[in-house]
Amino acid sequence: MPSPRPHRRDPLRRSLGRSLAVLAAAAVLLGSGVQPATAAMPTAVDGTDPAVAAAALEATTATVALSANPVLVGAPLTATATLTSxxxxxxxxxxxxxNGTDYGTVGLxxxxxxxxxxxxxxxxxxVRAQYAGDATHAATVKLAPFLRVGVTDLPLVTEVTPAVVGEEGGARVALLGAYxxxxxxxxxxxxxxxxxxxDDSRLLVEVPPHAPGTVQAVVTTVAGTSSPLPVEYVGSSAGMVSRVPVRIEDESHTGxxxxxxxxxxxxxxxxxxxxxxxxxxxxxxYQVGYLTVYPDVPGPRQPTSTVNFEVGREVANAAFVALPPNGRLCYARVGGIxxxxxxxxxFTMPGSGTELQDPVRLVDTRPRPTASAR
Structure with a gap:
């Protein structure tokens, strides 16, 4: 006699049975007044939502003032932070x-x-002030203006360079010295x-406009004032302005x-x-050759000579060289130096009426090589 087949439940009936069971359980809960459980949001100790509390903090504005800046070493100095909202x-x-060193925590x-x-x-x-914040105001950090503490010595200025500037001002000069x-x-x-x-030994300053003439440059610090040094203002219409010779280049070159x-x-x-x-x-x-000095501008240079030289013989020559807007010149040589x-x-100024140009060769009387000599 064949074995009986195992009984299989209808899948539709099985799913329907589970659904009815869920509905019955829900009905029991509703009838008893019990509500389904939900995931609770984390709260602070006082029961507030931290995300909501952070969003509710008011923005805080801080300012930091110094009682003196710059200040002499050893002089009283106070930093004051003011918080507003x-x-x-x-x-x-x-x-x-x-500069990262703690100077204390102070109550507002x-x-x-x-x-x-x-x-x-x-x-x-x-100088840094860091506000920690409170229950309603956000924390913030503020830096004071850069503080400079100086010595008690009077400022010493030994040189102003350049010591000649245009009357229109705007040029930058360096004042060298100490303190x-x-x-x-x-x-x-x-x-x-x-x-x-x-810094302690150099100031870079943009000069103001001034009428042509010689003026005195004076540095003032919290300790006092320096001895004056002369600075000459020249007008744009100045002609050929002669100077006491100043060396701007003294270099050895082989290439x-x-x-x-x-x-x-x-x-x-x-x-x-x-x-x-x-x-x-x-x-x-150490060879026969020539040197040419010319404005620093793009393009090919004319093969002109500023000074010619022979082996072992020192030689000098005067030259007037036009300056381009960048204020630079170049020199190149042919032969060994x-x-x-x-x-x-x-120097000359733009409004002087003196026009300088690049060197251009007008005449070359040297005999040209013949065809047979080429």
């Missing part, structure tokens, strides 16, 4: 630090906290210049490649000069 006065604490009083900055040696510092960190101002004939950069250098804005030649007068000297040449010396003896 659109809604209410921030409370809590502010932590002050100087009416949104203000202060700390004394003692023991700073001469130098430059970042310059705590500078509070630089004047030219009593007119303030614009400080661009500084034929050109050498270029900045002329305007350096010793004795103001920015904006249209031409320069030079004394060009060749020292200890040990050293090239360039001395500035004067």
């Amino acid at each position: 659109a809604t209410g006065v921030p409370t809590g604490t502010v932590t002050f630090s100087v 009083v009416d949104g203000v906290a202060s700390v004394a900055l003692d023991g700073l040696v001469p130098g430059s510092y970042w 310059l960190t705590a500078v509070t101002g630089v004047t030219f004939g009593g007119v303030p210049g614009t400080l661009v950069d500084r 034929p490649q050109p050498h270029c250098l900045q002329v305007t804005g350096t010793k004795g030649v103001p920015a904006g000069a249209s031409g320069v007068m030079l004394n060009v000297t060749v020292v200890a040449p 040990a050293r090239v010396i360039l001395d500035v003896t004067g």
